[in-house]
Amino acid sequence: MKSIDEYIQETANMENTSDGGSPAYHFDDVCLIKYQGSIKYGHARQGAELVARKANEKNAIGVRTPAHLGIKRVIDGEKEICWVLQERAKGKSFSEYCDNQDKKVQLNIQLRLANAPDAHYEKLVSDVCELFNFGLELKPKNMFYNENVQDGGFTIIDLLRK
Numbered sequence: 185m186k187s188i189d190e191y192i193q194e195t196a197n198m199e200n201t202s203d204g205g206s207p208a209y210h211f212d213d214v215c216l217i218k219y220q221g222s223i224k225y226g227h228a229r230q231g232a233e234l235v236a237r238k239a240n241e242k243n244a245i246g247v248r249t250p251a252h253l254g255i256k257r258v259i260d261g262e263k264e265i266c267w268v269l270q271e272r273a274k275g276k277s278f279s280e281y282c283d284n285q286d287k288k289v290q291l292n293i294q295l296r297l298a299n300a301p302d303a304h305y306e307k308l309v310s311d312v313c314e315l316f317n318f319g320l321e322l323k324p325k326n327m328f329y330n331e332n333v334q335d336g337g338f339t340i341i342d343l344l345r346k
Contacts, residue, residue, distance in 0.1 A: 188254035188269045191216045203279065203325055204342075210272060214253065219266040223259065229266040231344075235318065236268070239343050247311045248339040273339040275330030282324050296331055304329075308338040319344035 195209045195216060202208035207218040219229035236252035243251045250271035258265045281293050312320070320326075326342040 185214075185253075188216070188256050188267060191269060192256065192267055213272055215250075215270055215272045217268045217270070219268065221264055221266075222262055223264045224262065229268065232266050232268055235343050236270075238318070242311075242314055245314075247314045248307065248337055249311070249315065249343060250339065250341055270341075273328040273341050274332075274335060275328040275339060278324035278327045278329065281329065297329060300329065300331070301336075304337045311338070311340060315340060315343065 191209070191211065191214070194211075195218070198209050200207040201210045202217075206220070209216045209218075219232070221229070232255050236255055239249050239252050243249055250273055252268065252270045254267075254269040256267045258267070281297055282290075312322075320340065321342050321344065322340070326340065328339040328341070330336050330339070
């Protein structure tokens with residue numbers, strides 16, 4: 185695997201793929217997120233190291249949240265950048281399950297969620313309980329579902345420090 189510095193260099197020629205507030209760059213199996221903030225208001229993505237460590241502990245016991253693979257902070261004048269490298273979530277974002285304008289297509293897409301095995305929902309509830317002490321932003325773009333039976337289930341991303 186490449187270093188976080190190599191991924192950062194590659195973003196110079198890439199498009200931001202985020203639909204949220206912070207730029208994100210998707211690679212095959214990893215995602216690099218760029219959090220920025222003014223140093224006069226504290227650190228960008230304050231507590232990122234704590235969140236990464238705790239998320240990795242939860243991931244190691246089977247909680248479906250991406251492993252955090254690296255963090256790098258860079259001071260650029262009055263701005264601090266916090267780069268976070270993490271595994272990409274498997275499956276489709278709930279945004280893809282929720283935002284189709286064609287009602288027939290929308291119902292067909294949501295049928296996949298309705299037909300998800302009970303075990304996937306039980307695991308989701310268990311994982312949310314494990315992650316309860318994080319500041320979870322449980323909104324459509326931060327939840328993913330993978331139908332694949334062997335590696336299927338729900339994944340939660342974008343954990344914050346409370």
